[in-house]
Each structure stands twice: as C-alpha cells, then as structure tokens.
C-alpha cells in the first residue's frame with residue numbers, strides 16, 4: 001500500500017529538533033513576562049473577511065497565499081496567515097481595549113507559498129501587540145524586547161535592525177503620488193510585478209527584490225522628505241531612546257508596509273545567515289487597524305517573528321544548547337529480582353528528586369546492550385542492579401561521560417544513600 005506523507009510545506013518537528021523549540025519557547029516566555037506582556041491564544045480559523053480587512057486586499061497574503069474554504073454552513077473561513085488581525089479581533093470582541101494592553105501570542109500560521117528553506121506553508125510565529133499607547137516610547141520598548149531576545153539566544157551579532165518611518169496616511173499619500181509620477185515615466189524599466197503594483201499598491205515596489213527595479217529606485221523621491229512633523233518628531237524620539245539603550249540600527253528608507261492603517265514606525269530584524277529568507281522579525285505601528293476592524297480609534301504597535309527561521313539561525317550560529325540528552329540517569333537491571341528492586345527504587349527517586357530525568361530500561365537484553373542504550377541516552381550516570389547488588393542492598397553507580405569518569409568510575413551506593421548521592425552529584 002502507498003504511504004501517506006505530510007502535506008507539502010507542512011513539516012513535522014521531530015524529537016531531535018523539539019529541544020531547540022522548547023529552548024526558544026522558554027526563553028521567549030520568560031522574556032515576555034519580564035516586560036509585562038500577557039499571553040493570548042486565538043483560534044487558528046477565522047472568518048475570511050477578518051483578513052481581507054485586517055491584512056488588506058492588495059497584499060501577497062490576501063491575493064495569493066490564504067488557505068480559504070467553506071465550512072458546512074457555507075461560511076467562508078481561513079486558516080490564519082498571521083496573528084495581528086485575530087488578536088485585534090479578540091481584543092475588540094472582549095473589551096480589552098478600554099485600557100492599555102501588552103499582549104503576546106504564539107502558534108502555527110498558514111500561507112500557500114513556494115516551500116524552501118525558512119519558508120513553509122505551515123510555520124510558527126511569536127508575536128506581540130501593544131494597544132492604547134501612541135507615543136514612540138512604546139515602539140522603543142517593542143524593539144528593545146526583541147533586541148534582548150537576540151542577546152538571550154546568543155545571536156545578537158548576526159542580526160541587524162532596519163528602521164524607518166512611513167509617516168501619517170496623508171504624508172504617505174503625497175509620497176505615493178510623487179513616487180508614481182516618477183515610476184510611470186520609467187514604467188517600461190520596471191519588473192512585471194512592480195508594473196502591476198503601480199496601480200494597486202505602489203509602495204510595495206520599494207521592497208521589490210529585482211535589482212533593476214532597485215537601481216531605478218535610487219533616483220526616486222525619498223519617503224523621508226515627505227514625512228509630517230509629528231512622524232518626524234516621533235521617529236527622532238524613537239532613535240534617541242534606542243541610542244540611549246545602546247541598540248544600533250540602520251535607517252532604511254525603502255522599508256514599508258503598504259497598507260493605509262500602518263503608520264510611523266516600521267522595523268525589521270534581518271540576518272545574512274539564512275539566504276533569501278533573511279528577515280527573522282518584522283513589526284511596526286498600526287494606529288488605524290483597530291478602527292478598520294470595527295473598534296474604537298485605539299493606537300497599536302506590534303511585531304511578529306518566524307520561529308523556523310530562528311531555529312535555523314541558532315543552528316547557523318551554532319548557539320544551540322549542547323547535545324540534548326534525554327536523560328540524566330539511565331537505570332539498568334538483570335534478572336527478575338533485580339528489576340523489581342530497580343523499578344521500586346526508581347519510583348522512590350522520582351518521588352523525592354523530581355527534577356532529575358530518569359529513564360528506566362525496558363524490554364530486557366544483555367548487559368552490553370543495556371549499557372549501549374544507557375550511553376546513547378546521553379545520561380550522565382547509569383544505575384545498575386544485578387544479583388550482587390540485590391544481595392548487598394546496594395546499587396552500582398557508573399559515570400557515562402568522559403568528563404566525569406576521572407572522579408566517579410564505578411561505586412556501590414547503599415540504597416538509603418542513593419538519593420543524597422545523586423543530589424550531591426547533580427548539584428555540582
């Protein structure tokens with residue numbers, strides 16, 4: 001019979017990878033609570049309209065990347081392609097926006113893209129959104145939080161912060177008009193995608209990957225020259241706060257979000273370690289979004305980062321926590337009596353020393369094969385019960401890693417001293 005494989009672009013995360021995910025998730029969880037952010041969990045499926053209105057009709061996501069289907073009541077539903085729209089929907093629906101809110105979320109997102117390294121059809125994001133604060137100190141906090149994450153994960157040297165302000169809606173409209181005039185005169189030099197965007201979403205031309213288009217843009221009007229006073233002042237303040245906190249950045253005037261309810265700050269963290277999929281985190285201010293989705297005029301700012309790319313980055317930088325052992329202790333035994341004693345003693349250990357990870361050998365086998373499994377588990381010590389140990393009321397403790405072997409070769413430990421012996425060993 002033919003085997004069934006996972007859907008293209010939707011990957012299993014296998015047991016040898018999950019420790020890295022758990023490590024990143026633990027660091028992020030601590031970081032978020034350290035900045036006073038509360039976790040929110042939204043459904044994976046939302047009404048399609050939410051994304052049409054919340055992400056925007058003329059984005060790649062809505063134009064060509066959504067998993068949209070009708071359910072049995074013929075409602076059009078979509079697997080969430082990102083988290084901000086759902087988070088804003090939930091915040092409005094549950095009346096969370098009467099006060100300032102700092103929220104974060106994590107989970108799978110879905111986009112129908114061409115799968116490649118760092119680009120899946122099911123991928124995972126961590127995102128944060130802050131509502132109710134319009135001033136740039138909030139933007140700065142978001143960026144400082146992400147900067148700390150790179151430090152905590154040991155990849156700070158390999159990421160760079162790109163920063164821009166896209167101003168108010170009016171400022172952007174004026175800029176858009178000027179840009180379109182410039183590009184229309186040179187339309188035949190634009191790539192096909194960009195020609196199409198000249199009508200639908202001209203600002204997106206700025207992040208075209210086409211080198212000829214980028215060269216053409218060198219002579220184009222610059223967004224910075226069109227910024228309104230308030231946006232200029234806020235951007236200057238944001239830069240001041242980042243300078244004060246010692247977080248370096250590059251101003252990239254071509255960094256944009258092409259939607260009208262995004263405004264002022266946009267930022268991206270990029271790395272040169274992941275080829276074309278170099279953006280690990282993107283964010284910005286969206287003071288118009290809550291209103292766009294039917295709420296009051298509440299300002300917001302947020303970011304989202306891709307966890308697959310983070311795992312790849314840690315791998316590329318070789319900063320993943322060392323060989324991930326499944327166990328601290330591996331328990332082997334020979335003979336029925338010995339196994340009875342081993343099982344009982346192991347359970348007692350788990351009662352009292354629950355922080356230790358203990359794997360009990362199951363399925364029998366020779367001394368040699370059991371000890372092989374013990375070595376493979378990555379455990380630091382093996383506890384060995386055989387006839388001699390049962391007779392003496394002891395257990396043999398054997399070091400499995402080279403760095404311990406000088407101190408502990410093999411020693412017989414009386415059963416009533418076992419817990420204390422292990423505590424001492426694992427405390428040091």
Ligand code: ATP
Nearest residue numbers: 111113118119120123279280281282304305306309
């Ligand atoms: P890209 O330009 O790489 O397509 P994007 O602008 O579509 O990114 P956002 O919507 O801003 O990305 O999502 C935030 C982050 O989520 C990205 O910076 C990236 O790290 C991650 N991400 C986005 N799409 C994918 C994907 N298909 N697979 C894996 N990670 C992704």
Ligand code: MG
Nearest residue numbers: 060061111113
């Ligand atoms: Mg994309």
